[in-house]
Amino acid sequence: MAASFISIEGGEGVGKSTSIEYIRQKLETCSIECLVTREPGGTPMAEDIRQLLLQHRDEVVDPYTELLLMFASRRQHVQNVIRPALAAGKWVICDRFTDASFAYQGFGRGLDKGFISSLKHYVHGDLNPNMTVLFDLDITIGMARAGKRANFDRIETETMSFFERVRQGYLTQAEEEPERYRIVDASQPIADVEHQLDHFLAPLLVASGD
Template structure:
């Protein structure tokens, strides 16, 4: 293969991204593929520092535009330091969130201009998009109950339910605009059923990629 594949996993709070990314990782690595696991925001020491700035609660209001620019600053560092070099070496990259999250959280959630986000996307990514995105979908209230039972909530997780309803709608809008790019999985079902669905939907695509 002349280059690696770039796969992202998206979803609102409590969808089980970490658990299911580990499942997808095993599935890919079982085929002998060299895989890099990363996350956004984050993925490099500097980008992880920016992640802490984004997630930590503070008394000062985090201006939405400042938040958006911080997200893309972390993405630029991550993309150029980790993702692109790995893909150029023929490695695959499996990433917990990417720019779809920005359109959902900062766009639909915060109400920022989608055109502005698309402009920043163009500057930072230079056309580089995931080869496939697995969207783990769940009822917002169920997801938040799961998240609150897991650990102390960060700044984003502490938002009101209406914010996450907008975020989920933003994700669904992304899916509807490019259905060929997404594999949609109902993450509200028991874990065994969720992972069975991932296997059923993702394995045929994996087979086609590896056959080329």
């Protein structure tokens, strides 16, 4: 049975966590073993880096420092969790992956996308998601939803214009790689979102049985 790597992307408050749990349960009913993980994070060291990245601080965090920490965390995650899981035949569902670095640091912060591409090459080479599900939502609605669940972390306190650039960054990537990306209208009721997810998962489930 072929393993698949699925990344889940989107801005703040789009409902990724709920949908990830739905996908996990869907795979479980199909007797598919899967690993649910996240970025930044996914290993003890990578989770420590996550805390460094997201905690509030008086010191200004240079955007390239942020980017490099993201990829340091990702390297640990890929080498110690994602690659071994895929090699063992497990499906991997990852809450954000490298597309998030392009969206947040590339488009959001305005960093050199060529440099991000180089980091991508050296950090995980030819490992890319089989499918990326992008949850798209108006940022005003997304931030209002996000504000209900908890206090904002350092990145979540950015400006609305920053998050609009992030959203456009995701949509640009989806337009550039339509064969990999699937876009979910996250403003829809949960039942409609789940129906879309079923439709997107179907080809991978068929391929897994080959």
